[in-house]
Amino acid sequence: MASWVQTLLFMSILFPALVECKIRHYHFAVVLKNATKLCATKAIVTVNGKFPGPTLYAREGDNVLVRVTNHVQYNVTIHWHGVRQLRTGWSDGPAYITQCPIQPGQSFVYNFTLTGQRGTLLWHAHISWLRTTMHGAIVNLPKKGVPYPFPKPDKEKVIVLGEFRNFRHLEACFCLHRMWS
Ligand SMILES: [Cu+2]
Numbered sequence: 001m002a003s004w005v006q007t008l009l010f011m012s013i014l015f016p017a018l019v020e021c022k023i024r025h026y027h028f029a030v031v032l033k034n035a036t037k038l039c040a041t042k043a044i045v046t047v048n049g050k051f052p053g054p055t056l057y058a059r060e061g062d063n064v065l066v067r068v069t070n071h072v073q074y075n076v077t078i079h080w081h082g083v084r085q086l087r088t089g090w091s092d093g094p095a096y097i098t099q100c101p102i103q104p105g106q107s108f109v110y111n112f113t114l115t116g117q118r119g120t121l122l123w124h125a126h127i128s129w130l131r132t133t134m135h136g137a138i139v140n141l142p143k144k145g146v147p148y149p150f151p152k153p154d155k156e157k158v159i160v161l162g163e164f165r166n167f168r169h170l171e172a173c174f175c176l177h178r179m180w181s
Helices: 003-014 016-020 128-132 169-180
Strands: 023-037 040-047 056-059 063-070 078-081 107-113 119-125 135-141
Touching (some): 023 056, 056 063, 119 128
Antiparallel strands (some): 063 107, 119 135
16 A cells, blocks of 8 residues: 555544545636616626625635636725634735735635634625625535534624615715624
């Protein structure tokens, strides 16, 4: 038997939780999408054409890889709000702080591991007013076989609270961020 197979078997017996960690791949395409809200139709910046954006599911210990491709005319970044970035600060997302923005036509891969955290967090654009329409949930489940730290709910539903206005994007941006910060 090859030595790497023996090592893997040995590790899986000693540390079963370690080998259950997965690599989760997501692709976020930043695109314009027409939306009708408050009696007006306009093009809004979205992830994968969804508003709110897609929910990201992972388990504690998983390695999450999110390729963000920018198809709009604005610079973008995505912030993984509340996710501990242990030795992956460059994947945190604030534009001009931990990374240069992803320019139109460019891609960036966010690469982080969910460590010591369970629960539902938030991702959102972290540049200018784009966060008003680019945000969604990150559901961070316990490791397989590990119970919740509370009685198991009968049902789970993700609720994303946001605010949409037809005027003054910047003001809406600040309202939204205050809610989540
Ligand atoms: Cu944030």
